[in-house]
Amino acid sequence: MSAAASFDALRLCAEISAASGAGAAAVEIHTFAYFGCLLSVYEDRPPAEWGYGFRVTPAGAPYSDELDSALKTLRAGGMIVNYGHAFDLSSPGRADLELLCTHATNRARLRYLSSAAGTALLMPLPAVTSALSREPQLQEFLGAPTSRDLLDEVGVDAVKAHFEVITRVLADRDLGDDLTVPASLWLTALAEQASDG
Amino acid sequence: MTEASGTLVLPELESACLRSFSLFTRTDRIEVDFSTAPVFCLVGANGLGKSTFLAALSYALTGAVAQPGRKFRGVRQYYKQARSYAPKYFRGRIKPRDEESAEISLTFRAGTRRYSLTRAMFNAVGLRELTITDLDDGESILDTSDLDDEERNALYQANLTKDIGLDEFDQFVFLQLFILSFDERRELLFFDQEQKLLQQALYITFDLDPARAKEADKLDRRIEGLESLARNAKWQATNARNQLEALVSAGEEAFAEIDEGANEQRRLQADRDEALEGQERVERALADARLALAEQTASLQALRGEYDSVWSDRLQGNGDPAAHPLILATIEDARCGLCGTETAEVVARIESALAEHHCPLCATAVSDAAAKPDETMARLGELDAGISEVQDRIVEFGPSLQKLEEELTSSRAHVDFASKSLADFEAKNPLALFEGDPTIGLKAIADRFKAQIAAFEKEKEEKRAERDEVRKKLKPLQERLVRSFKTAEEQFIPSFSELAREFLGLDIEIDIEQKNDTVGLELRVEGSPRRATDTLSESQRFFIDIALRMALIQQMSDSSSPGWLFVDTPEGSLDIAYESRAGEMFNLFVERGHQLVMTANINSSQLLQRLAVRCGEEGLALERMTDWTDLSAVQSSEEDAFQMAWGEITASRRSKEAKAKERPKRSPSKR
Numbered sequence: 001m002s003a004a005a006s007f008d009a010l011r012l013c014a015e016i017s018a019a020s021g022a023g024a025a026a027v028e029i030h031t032f033a034y035f036g037c038l039l040s041v042y043e044d045r046p047p048a049e050w051g052y053g054f055r056v057t058p059a060g061a062p063y064s065d066e067l068d069s070a071l072k073t074l075r076a077g078g079m080i081v082n083y084g085h086a087f088d089l090s091s092p093g094r095a096d097l098e099l100l101c102t103h104a105t106n107r108a109r110l111r112y113l114s115s116a117a118g119t120a121l122l123m124p125l126p127a128v129t130s131a132l133s134r135e136p137q138l139q140e141f142l143g144a145p146t147s148r149d150l151l152d153e154v155g156v157d158a159v160k161a162h163f164e165v166i167t168r169v170l171a172d173r174d175l176g177d178d179l180t181v182p183a184s185l186w187l188t189a190l191a192e193q194a195s196d197g
Numbered sequence: 198m199t200e201a202s203g204t205l206v207l208p209e210l211e212s213a214c215l216r217s218f219s220l221f222t223r224t225d226r227i228e229v230d231f232s233t234a235p236v237f238c239l240v241g242a243n244g245l246g247k248s249t250f251l252a253a254l255s256y257a258l259t260g261a262v263a264q265p266g267r268k269f270r271g272v273r274q275y276y277k278q279a280r281s282y283a284p285k286y287f288r289g290r291i292k293p294r295d296e297e298s299a300e301i302s303l304t305f306r307a308g309t310r311r312y313s314l315t316r317a318m319f320n321a322v323g324l325r326e327l328t329i330t331d332l333d334d335g336e337s338i339l340d341t342s343d344l345d346d347e348e349r350n351a352l353y354q355a356n357l358t359k360d361i362g363l364d365e366f367d368q369f370v371f372l373q374l375f376i377l378s379f380d381e382r383r384e385l386l387f388f389d390q391e392q393k394l395l396q397q398a399l400y401i402t403f404d405l406d407p408a409r410a411k412e413a414d415k416l417d418r419r420i421e422g423l424e425s426l427a428r429n430a431k432w433q434a435t436n437a438r439n440q441l442e443a444l445v446s447a448g449e450e451a452f453a454e455i456d457e458g459a460n461e462q463r464r465l466q467a468d469r470d471e472a473l474e475g476q477e478r479v480e481r482a483l484a485d486a487r488l489a490l491a492e493q494t495a496s497l498q499a500l501r502g503e504y505d506s507v508w509s510d511r512l513q514g515n516g517d518p519a520a521h522p523l524i525l526a527t528i529e530d531a532r533c534g535l536c537g538t539e540t541a542e543v544v545a546r547i548e549s550a551l552a553e554h555h556c557p558l559c560a561t562a563v564s565d566a567a568a569k570p571d572e573t574m575a576r577l578g579e580l581d582a583g584i585s586e587v588q589d590r591i592v593e594f595g596p597s598l599q600k601l602e603e604e605l606t607s608s609r610a611h612v613d614f615a616s617k618s619l620a621d622f623e624a625k626n627p628l629a630l631f632e633g634d635p636t637i638g639l640k641a642i643a644d645r646f647k648a649q650i651a652a653f654e655k656e657k658e659e660k661r662a663e664r665d666e667v668r669k670k671l672k673p674l675q676e677r678l679v680r681s682f683k684t685a686e687e688q689f690i691p692s693f694s695e696l697a698r699e700f701l702g703l704d705i706e707i708d709i710e711q712k713n714d715t716v717g718l719e720l721r722v723e724g725s726p727r728r729a730t731d732t733l734s735e736s737q738r739f740f741i742d743i744a745l746r747m748a749l750i751q752q753m754s755d756s757s758s759p760g761w762l763f764v765d766t767p768e769g770s771l772d773i774a775y776e777s778r779a780g781e782m783f784n785l786f787v788e789r790g791h792q793l794v795m796t797a798n799i800n801s802s803q804l805l806q807r808l809a810v811r812c813g814e815e816g817l818a819l820e821r822m823t824d825w826t827d828l829s830a831v832q833s834s835e836e837d838a839f840q841m842a843w844g845e846i847t848a849s850r851r852s853k854e855a856k857a858k859e860r861p862k863r864s865p866s867k868r
Contacts, residue, residue: 104585
């Protein structure tokens with residue numbers, strides 16, 4: 001079992017539930033985890049460092065087998081509970097997440113996940129997932145009859161081309177370690193691209 | 198008039214028969230009778246096979262055909278080469294279908310014996326038939342019927358060699374191909390620069406002992422071989438000396454700078470070696486660092502694996518129902534989270550089930566969540582600390598690895614530069630390489646060249662000394678030859694002079710001359726030396742050489758067996774006056790009792806006409822080649838002209854008696 005995927009599931013479950021007030025849908029957890037991974041790529045980390053991979057479903061959404069497995073295990077272990085299609089943390093889950101967040105192992109990914117989920121505070125959650133579906137490789141594989149691995153070399157190059165534009169736009173801004181602004185800016189651009197297209 | 202005083206019993210042709218000789222298209226069998234007249238002349242147009250006929254006669258006698266352009270290097274070697282050339286010569290003249298059956302039969306007399314032989318045209322070392330008959334009693338002296346062709350040939354060679362009075366059959370081959378023939382090769386005895394042919398002819402003619410001629414030939418070849426080796430050694434010494442001079446010349450400048458050059462070479466070499474050591478040091482450090490990084494990376498992987506494993510363990514087992522939000526909300530609100538019923542009994546029942554570690558919904562026993570130790574989380578904390586520590590170390594490796602890689606790049610560049618500097622210097626200063634190495638230094642190379650030069654010089658001197666020793670052995674033979682010539686010159690010189698004067702109309706004398714390794718003849722025309730070839734026309738040289746052959750044959754032959762001369766289309770480009778004189782010279786040779794077998798073109802040449810006049814029908818047998826083979830298309834178109842020329846020749850022959858009066862009376866010939 002991937003501890004990284006478990007941590008991401010717990011953290012996103014907490015963050016998205018806080019933002020939505022009605023738990024976190026599995027598709028939202030997969031999408032924001034992918035968004036977090038993209039933000040690590042934005043900082044020039046190789047996708048392999050994320051700890052698990054993603055693929056695109058025929059419906060055009062990012063999906064991770066490890067994340068799905070983690071959700072099931074966490075649920076079976078009582079770390080998360082579900083109400084219908086929405087997940088939320090249980091008390092033990094919340095307690096464990098609190099401890100796991102102190103682990104150095106999770107420190108870097110915590111920043112990416114928080115920045116990704118933070119965008120949901122700035123724009124409606126459906127708008128976030130809709131904009132992300134315009135990400136270059138997701139867009140490319142939309143409607144493909146079979147699932148395809150995301151963030152291969154071509155995918156990374158494509159998304160980096162987007163990020164270079166973001167970096168240039170924000171070149172004069174002192175944003176510290178916060179990735180929420182570039183993340184939001186990118187989503188906005190993707191959303192505008194969708195509306196233009 | 199001269200008399201024969203020689204000892205060789207030269208043969209006399211009687212008849213020949215060629216069978217299946219494809220070149221002669223009109224008949225499968227050609228028979229020629231040489232006994233009817235002392236001169237036999239085969240007359241025909243160009244390209245009909247006159248030279249081939251003479252070559253076939255020589256082949257029947259010797260099994261050899263002289264190869265044009267082949268240099269004479271001793272009688273034995275020449276015979277061997279001429280024998281192997283024979284089948285090549287006839288292959289183009291005899292059709293493949295006739296190769297097996299083509300043969301030539303010859304009957305000739307040698308002293309008191311008659312030889313009858315048959316030789317296949319493509320078996321130079323065999324005889325199909327051989328009969329030797331004693332002319333005194335008419336009895337056959339040999340039965341060769343049980344012998345094979347090669348044995349028969351060997352027997353023929355042994356008998357003929359002995360009957361002629363030679364030492365070896367090779368010598369007869371030499372005689373036949375070089376003295377008794379003047380063929381299409383136009384090989385000249387007198388005007389050959391080295392006069393090697395002439396020398397051998399002189400030994401056979403004047404020394405009277407064929408064994409000494411053979412010995413002289415052998416010594417002469419040995420001298421030539423040693424001289425060749427000495428020349429070769431001298432050439433090699435000169436070559437080595439030139440190389441040494443070039444080396445020394447280059448070395449003089451190099452010597453001046455050699456110390457400096459060697460120092461520079463050593464400095465560059467040390468620089469290169471130091472650079473290599475530095476590179477190796479950095480490579481080792483980098484390898485160590487990479488190994489350590491690999492160990493840390495493996496350690497990190499192990500820790501992460503364990504972290505995942507411990508986390509997985511923590512999640513195993515059932516969840517705590519008491520922590521479930523539904524249960525919590527039901528207890529807190531005293532209202533069923535499922536159906537909304539508000540009753541304290543529900544809360545009591547749930548709390549009772551939880552207290553008994555049963556699920557409030559399905560009553561299944563569950564583990565005590567409170568009892569679940571926090572050990573796993575503590576372990577995860579430890580592992581995380583470990584991971585963090587290892588990650589820090591890995592991060593620390595980054596700069597040092599980068600630094601080492603930069604150092605390695607720099608070291609390699611330094612090695613490349615130092616190596617190139619050294620290689621460039623060594624290419625420009627090759628001598629500097631040898632400094633300090635006593636085995637391959639400049640001096641050693643020079644010494645080696647000097648030793649080579651000395652060895653070649655020594656070899657040259659040795660070969661020359663050996664040559665001089667052989668010369669000493671040859672000298673008595675040469676002196677004896679000179680003495681023999683002097684003894685015979687009273688006969689020989691007038692014999693030659695008469696023949697030559699008959700042709701050239703000038704007083705011609707010859708004298709023997711001994712120069713270095715060769716005994717030759719010097720020609721004097723009206724008292725002036727005429728060795729130089731530019732003082733006589735080519736045709737004149739041919740006839741002087743024919744005269745020399747005639748005189749040699751006269752000189753070497755026993756009075757009872759005067760011998761023959763084969764002459765192939767001799768007229769050449771003589772003017773009409775010299776043609777007539779050549780005819781007179783030929784007639785003189787015949788008058789001396791010799792046999793002349795010649796070929797001639799059908800034309801208005803005065804040579805043949807004058808010979809016909811002098812010899813008459815009884816002295817000149819004419820054979821027309823048109824009886825043997827067909828004319829070419831061009832020749833056929835001019836057949837009238839041929840007929841006219843033929844008529845003139847035969848008319849000249851018939852009027853011998855009348856024309857003989859035009860010529861001054863000669864002394865009677867020896868026979």
